[in-house]
Amino acid sequence: MDNMPANLWIAACAHRLQQQWHTVDPLDLEDVARDLWRDERLRAMPPEEAAVDWLKPLCGAGN
Structure with missing residues (x-):
């Protein structure tokens, strides 16, 4: 997602x-x-x- 500004990417990810x-x-x-x-x-x-993707190991493969 190189075309998305970092601040928007971070905000969407945090959400x-x-x-x-x-x-x-x-x-x-x-x-x-x-x-x-x-x-x-x-x-x-x-x-x-x-x-x-980052949450998978924390929450189990089913999430």
């Missing part, structure tokens, strides 16, 4: 993470999303897909 972790501070989730954006493989994905 998807918040759907999984309702009780985590949104600013903390933005920090996590920013770390994910720094990963070249994840950054190449749509932000929602990157979040789901």
